Amino acid sequence: MNVLVLFGGVSPEHDVSLRSAEFILQHIDREKHQVYPVGITKEGKWLYYPGMDFSLLPGEKWQETEGVCEAALSPSRGQGLLLLRDSGFQMVPIDVCFPVLHGENGEDGSIQGLMQVAGIPCVGPGVASSASCMDKTITKMTVAETGVRQANWYLARRDRIQKNLEWLVRDIESGSEYPLFVKPSGTGSSVGVSKARNTEELKAALVEAAKFDSKVLVEEFIDGHEVEVAVLGNDEPIASVVGEVIAGAEFYDYEAKYHSNASRTEIPANIPDEAAQRLREAAVTVYKALGCKGLSRVDFFLTYKGEEVVFNEINTLPGFTSISMYPKLFEAAGIPNDFLVEELLRLAVEAYNG
Numbered sequence: 001m002n003v004l005v006l007f008g009g010v011s012p013e014h015d016v017s018l019r020s021a022e023f024i025l026q027h028i029d030r031e032k033h034q035v036y037p038v039g040i041t042k043e044g045k046w047l048y049y050p051g052m053d054f055s056l057l058p059g060e061k062w063q064e065t066e067g068v069c070e071a072a073l074s075p076s077r078g079q080g081l082l083l084l085r086d087s088g089f090q091m092v093p094i095d096v097c098f099p100v101l102h103g104e105n106g107e108d109g110s111i112q113g114l115m116q117v118a119g120i121p122c123v124g125p126g127v128a129s130s131a132s133c134m135d136k137t138i139t140k141m142t143v144a145e146t147g148v149r150q151a152n153w154y155l156a157r158r159d160r161i162q163k164n165l166e167w168l169v170r171d172i173e174s175g176s177e178y179p180l181f182v183k184p185s186g187t188g189s190s191v192g193v194s195k196a197r198n199t200e201e202l203k204a205a206l207v208e209a210a211k212f213d214s215k216v217l218v219e220e221f222i223d224g225h226e227v228e229v230a231v232l233g234n235d236e237p238i239a240s241v242v243g244e245v246i247a248g249a250e251f252y253d254y255e256a257k258y259h260s261n262a263s264r265t266e267i268p269a270n271i272p273d274e275a276a277q278r279l280r281e282a283a284v285t286v287y288k289a290l291g292c293k294g295l296s297r298v299d300f301f302l303t304y305k306g307e308e309v310v311f312n313e314i315n316t317l318p319g320f321t322s323i324s325m326y327p328k329l330f331e332a333a334g335i336p337n338d339f340l341v342e343e344l345l346r347l348a349v350e351a352y353n354g
Contacts (some may be wrong), residue, residue: 097348
């Protein structure tokens with residue numbers, strides 16, 4: 001197949017995407033597929049990268065290599081990728097797209113909608129599912145119908161934060177206890193997430209989160225193991241082993257995820273087998289309820305007291321960096337990285353063909 005791998009993007013998670021794309025491109029079978037890596041710059045320009053040194057992706061050096069040219073995706077079915085070479089346009093039909101794009105414009109249904117219009121199968125959940133999972137408030141309302149427990153939450157809007165912060169904080173405090181977690185409704189990789197222990201920290205956290213989204217989620221603190229489950233499949237998805245995040249900071253924020261040597265993961269998680277099975281079942285329940293296809297990583301807490309399963313959030317295109325949980329969890333389940341990437345491409349075509 002002709003495989004389009006998109007990476008980068010106009011998103012706060014641009015840099016993480018580059019590292020994920022490095023991993024994906026290293027594990028696609030070049031004997032079976034013709035691969036077309038296309039990076040989207042922070043300014044939104046599409047560039048085709050014909051090189052094979054994928055270590056150049058982090059740090060943006062790939063943009064300066066020989067053969068890089070502007071590119072575009074035609075919405076007209078059958079035209080596919082358009083390469084703007086010095087000699088003119090080259091039209092490359094695309095059989096499947098792997099959008100290694102995290103966050104805004106990558107996981108929110110935008111790129112999925114473009115691929116749907118263009119008639120190109122796309123790895124991961126479709127338009128509606130991606131949009132629902134990206135907006136954590138919609139996710140929570142959907143999951144509430146499944147019976148899976150989740151943290152109590154409060155929706156704060158940017159206009160309220162900007163115009164009436166004092167009233168808003170009093171309203172939150174009237175029904176909540178510290179500490180509280182504050183996060184933008186529509187970002188991943190823990191971008192803009194803060195832990196608030198008092199009134200002043202809550203104010204600062206709300207202002208910070210509102211920089212990234214017009215909707216801000218305030219959640220109760222759950223005292224428990226921070227655990228993650230990878231899910232793979234379409235109509236009959238399977239769940240991986242359960243992994244646990246041991247944050248190198250007070251919580252697993254962006255810095256702790258990608259820059260701290262103190263953070264680590266335990267695979268499998270050091271929890272009872274019975275609890276792990278309940279987590280795996282809950283992950284599949286959430287995945288199906290949100291209409292996911294292909295892949296997602298479902299994050300939970302397992303409370304220290306009572307070992308209750310508490311849903312945290314879902315990521316429809318989780319990280320694929322060298323330290324990311326999704327590929328590690330399935331590798332621990334006996335699915336090697338090369339097979340995992342090939343299966344994701346197969347599932348995309350299967351879902352498209354219905």
